[in-house]
Amino acid sequence: MTGPLHLRGIALPAEEAVEFWIRDGLLTDEPVPGAATVVDGGWLVPGLVDAHTHPGAEQPGDPLDADLLRRHGREHLAAGVTLLRVPGSADRLPGWFGTEPDLPRVVSAGRWLGLPGMFYDGWVRHVGEAELADAAVEETLASGAWCKIYADWVVDEAGLDGPRLPADRLAEATRRVHAVGGRVAVHAQTAEGARVAVEAGVDSLEHGLGLEAALLDRMAAQGTALVPTFTVWRTFERVARASRSARFRDWFRTAHARLGPLVSAAYEAGVTVLAGTDSYGTPVLPHGCVSGEVRHLAAAPMPAEAAIGAASWTARSFLGFPLLKPGAAADVVAYHQDPRTDLRVLEHPARVIHRGRVVR
Ligand SMILES: [Zn+2]
Structure with a gap:
């Protein structure tokens, strides 16, 4: 028409x-x-929002692919998702993605940033602690909006003792990014990672598995949003259960079990809770499934209306869309x-x- x-x-x-x-x-x-x-x-x-999705590359380490970007964008749009926030990608997203008529609008964060040992080789831009702030500003200026930083990385037992981003480095990067008008999204799965993110005053905490409830009031006061990404954890549960490490299995089971009550408490404390799937386009993490994340949020529990808002009006307002x-x-x-x-x-x-x- x-x-x-x-x-x-x-x-x-x-x-x-x-x-x-x-x-x-x-x-x-x-x-x-x-x-x-x-x-x-x-x-x-108002058009739905997936506040945490990674279109354009499906397997860890794969380069960003223009055909996949297009297909993934259309999958989101067919489900009513008219706005994506992409907190990190294999490469900086091309300008046409997010502006062409048959693709959702996009708010991106440039390349993933992490210390050596964090996330997947080929996808993440590994930087030393001393280079982090400069790199964060670079990715922010390239995306025109956000950068995405790993505070920790835990997908197996080794990750439990893996590198952690020092608080002063993240605070410095956050100050620098805010000074150029950008915003900072931080990946955190441990209590330590979540704490340094909140104390640095970042704009959004991604996953937040280990987040201490005592930090929720501060998040609400300073406007740090929480994007719990229940969808990806539901998938990861199978991986964790298959781990040979009892220590890792216990860590994940405990962290996963408390995520619902934590999100519920975050909502009650006035934290902006957003719906993000962490989808990659694989059969287990397809795009266009933010409605499933809304159901997970509601099950946390959160009021149904607030859960829908997390994937629509609340997310749009948070990202500056009408x-x-x-x-x-x-x-x-x-x-x-x-x-x-x-x-x-x-x-x-x-x-x-x-x-x-x-x-x-
Ligand atoms: Zn992600």
Whole structure:
């Protein structure tokens, strides 16, 4: 459909009856003659967001691939995910990814940054402690938005004693990135990693498995978001259980078991909790599954409405994108039923409108 469009329904989160026309990719409340009605009733949600996804390379160490980027972006969009935050990728993302009409909008973080021994060779940009701040600024300026830093890396027993990012280095990198107008996402799976991230005042804590509840008030006060990525841990559970190391199995079981209560407490403390899948596009971690993460958040538990917000309005606001109002970009997902009463509704959008065009 190429002409002007028209839609009406109940807009969330305000829960108010709205009627919009779409002109030049933007929502307007002024009737546009001849507009085709593409949504007539139901619930309207600002375009969904996967706040932690890695399109473009599926296997650890593989280079960024343009065809995969395109395919992965479309998989997200078909599910109503109109905005991605990509906290690290095998290479800096090309400018067309995030701007072409049939791909989601993208907020990226340049290449993953970590100390030697962290994350996967070929994917991460390994830097020494002394180079971290410079590299963080470089990746931020390249992405125009964020950088992504590893505070720790634990996928086996060796990781439990592996390198840790010193607090003063992360604090310095964070200050430097903030000084150029960027934001910092930090990967942390240990109590120590989460603590240095919170104390450095980073903008988002990714995973947060070992996060101490005592730090939640500080996160809320300074605006550090939590992106727990339940989806990837559900997958990783099988890997952890198969480990020969009892120490590692115990560590993961304990950390995983407390993640739900921790997220619940974070929400109650006023921390911004966001939905991120950590998807790579593999059969076990496919793209376009943020609705599953919403269900995990709700099971933490979090109120269903807040869990949806974590994958829509809350995430959009956190990333600086508008909600449903005149003048805003027409990125809208419509549902026949109220998704707050049954989260499975999120898997079946009645319409996906992106950049003012009907995608689905
Ligand atoms: Zn990730």
